[in-house]
Amino acid sequence: MSGERTGARVDEAAAAFGVEEPTPWQREAVTAVVEGRDTVVLAPTGSGKSLVYLAAARLTPGWTLVVSPLIALQRDQVAHLDGTDTRVEALDSTLGKRRRAALLDAVGRCEVDLLFLAPEQLANPAVAEALAACPPGLVAVDEAHCVSEWGHDFRPDYLRLGTLLDRLDDSEARAVRVATTATAAAPVLESLTTRLRLTDPTVVTADLARPNLALVVEQAADGDRLDARVLELAREDRGGVTLVYVRTRTHAEELATALGSTGRRSAAYHAGMRRDAREEVHRRFDADELDVLVATSAFGMGIDKPDVRRVVHAGAPASVDDYFQEIGRAGRDGEPAEVVLVHRPEDRALGRFFAAGVPRRSTVRAVLAAARRVGAAEPREVARAADVGTAAATRVLNLLELAGADADAEAVREVARERKRLEQSRVEMMLEYAGTGRCRSAWLLGYYGQAAEDCAQCDNCASGRAGDAPVVDDERRGERVVHGTFGTGVVVDADERQLTVLFEETGYKTLATGVVDDQGLLEPA
Template sequence: MTTSAEHEYEDELSRVAAEKFGWPELRPEQLRAMALLMAGHDVLAVLPTGAGKSAIYQVPALLLDGPTVVVSPLIALQRDQVDGIAGSAAPAAVAVNSALRAAERDQAWRSLREGEAEYLFLAPEQLAKDDLVAELAGLGVSLFVVDEAHCVSAWGHDFRPDYLRLAPVIARLGRPRVLALTATAAPPVRADIAQRLGLREHREVVTSFDRPNLNLSVRRCADEAARRAAVLARAAEPVRGRGLVYTASRRDAEQYAADLAAAGVRAAGYHAGMKAADRDQVQERFTAGELDVVVATSAFGMGIDIPDVRFVLHAAMPESVDSYYQQIGRAGRDDEPAEVVLFHRPRDAALQRFLTSSPPPADTLAEVARAIEDHDGPLPPGEPEELPPARRTRAINLLEEAGAVSAGADGHVEYADPGLTPAQAVAKATATAEARQRLLRSRVRMMGGYAETTGCRRQYLLGYFGEPHEGGCRACDNCLSGVAEPRPAQDAEFPPNSAVAHREWGHGVVVSAEGDRLTVLFDEQGYKTLSLAAVRERNLLSAAD
């Protein structure tokens, strides 16, 4: 409910949106989030892909005294956002990243200092640089925006250790208002985001995850040859309009694209192994309607806002329901019907478990832990020098995630507890890595559950995000075929988002109930689906604080 303090800002926000950006009307969730920011609150906004999350900071930024910093993970996404603002009547936006020449970076900072630019886009790793944070601190930042905020949560599907350093940076900037934005965050992830970013007196604006215009289906395939033939046949149908095909590998993206092109479809592949200019060209051609199908790995899609994508096909099972939801959310943004099909083989889950398994780097952890102990003062960036940079960074990130070390904004690292021994630090980091692996594997199980369910797929999908749905959607294959039976969407004793304790698995949060099954996200074990009958008969769960 909007309070009078928030309501007083709505007319002014609407006026600025119309005058500066040409938006005649703001969506209720956009306006509420903006008004909450203007009233002085930190805000966590969870809005589906294509719902206009960027507007939530673009408009209030013009009413607050001081520049707005936007932490955005991809240079391509930053460029799109900068270009979008450039096409409006708002003050300029600049990005400071590794793609700029020194003169371009100097000009960007100069425009911010002189008030010519209002928005500054940065990648999270940029904020590990002490001189950059010092420069920001002198600008009087009024709003700090964290885009793709699920990346800050260890429970989020795209956790990035660089996001862990944002809370100290926010404090160093004098604690400006904070806006966290994401398209996918179940209740436990939202709580984790708020805690890790240090949100104060924050408010949450969360819209429904339901997309009724998306027809959900799963097609089981006996082997890879059958799947390939089925995907190609479905993607090549001439009356289907533009669409996306997601694959598990770069090689598959290239092969599917070549096969579709050979069949006369205007298709192109897209993956992270391509040159940036080639990726940009594919994206531009698809946006301009020069391509009918883009075949891509998960690298494609962030920031893409094309209203009339009529189908999204998956030629392999994604690693999580979070990723799947985000990818299918690129279909039907015009609210017209769109088709979503997962082409599934039962062995996909085993393959995903293999792909998401990575043992803790015990030797590297030990080397870094000893170097921190042996160094006189905090360990400088780039040490120990004998370790390859990627391995060294992963080890430090693990140690920091485990709370064994703390990293300053200047990149120096020291033990969080001076009494900690290297062996204890390694043990903490190893336990954290193993818990994360259990979480990743549990996400794969949940995605496999979606593929195999005989119930309403929409109920399963929404339940994963903590949103009750009674089933019977009449827009998924199970409901349309009459296979799905109505199942209660929640349990009175264990409602969604309630804290529970398991005798063996410890603390957890109820995610959803589906008929006689209960899904719980446990801190150390990840997602577990339990029989409600067994829970009650054996007294497996109890309420927790």
């Protein structure tokens, strides 16, 4: 089929979902999928990644399976497609037995066009049987960074996806696979390609630049001054809504209460709230009934409000990836918006505190023994058999997924140590961003492998600091290297003064460029 004819079909498919003119990267990605190529799509939050698999679904033989991590996100997608001629369904844990059975029966008879489900559903025998009866022609994995152990939002349920999807492939035809994500540095892209068993994938990267965002970083002397500055920023009426991100539930409640006493319509949002309470806050946020929302990272995927005029971080986030995704919620309408990070000296120590610890040897042994004894994948059953809490059992089982099914207690604990080192190094990388003198927008884009000119509007550009910053070495970014002590890694940032490498075993390390070059500390992998 000619490129012109394919392009016309892509435009026609996009129009069915209300998109009159797809972007060049959307066209490129849909075309790759339609031509039968596995594809990875890296594009900003809210830029229309879902159009890739929705449009491709109309142009690909058979039906489409979409693996998505959050029930709320699945429901939003289903609601958005209501009224189209697409037969779309979501299979989740809230469905009643009768409705679930009817839906699986419809899937087995090939009577759906699009099916959304969470990764853990694929391990269910009844689901696997229905999918095997009518294998999909296209499989889309949304939020695909969750599959990578190096991703900021790693989810062990995603680890099994490659194997589970392989089982679904029809004996005569393998389903085309497309993975979408908003945050994937080079090591994460490499990892998700392997984990999802993608075959020589086409990688389509949208322009990640957000020229309407002014990036600002401020340092407060201590926690009290940090709160005072955050409250000052949140009290300013910039039109639209202000979104404040914090690290803890308590902090969210405290700041929301303080803002409410000043007359600002405010609310807190975190995972510790009841489901109906969270849904009510979400409704008020969407209905323009809030001036300020103070939230933990639980307020995350699927947020698509156009008029967030300011995003404030009260303290350094857990990672650059978290930060990039959260600031992406500002200025979705294309109008100017401000992003302010207010951090403090103790953020480094707090980051170490928040990094998950290493479970006790006795707990690991008990959970491993119970899992092998009862043969159950459900954490609750394993927890009951091991006489430990469900959270503890879940954590050990997640670590076991990374360590391998035959791992012993010490191997599982070593994986926990590696995870802890990685999480701590992510905080260091975030503080590296906070302290940089380079253009902040260019620094962030470089982290994701995109060269960029200075933005001329972040605090460093406005003050002139960016002009005095070290010269960036774009050619070294993405290089796979080996260090005698730290092992194999990927260069994620480089300038004339220092290199930042994400090592597979020890996380992010910053090395002096001169020392590395003079002593030959890094060899090509």
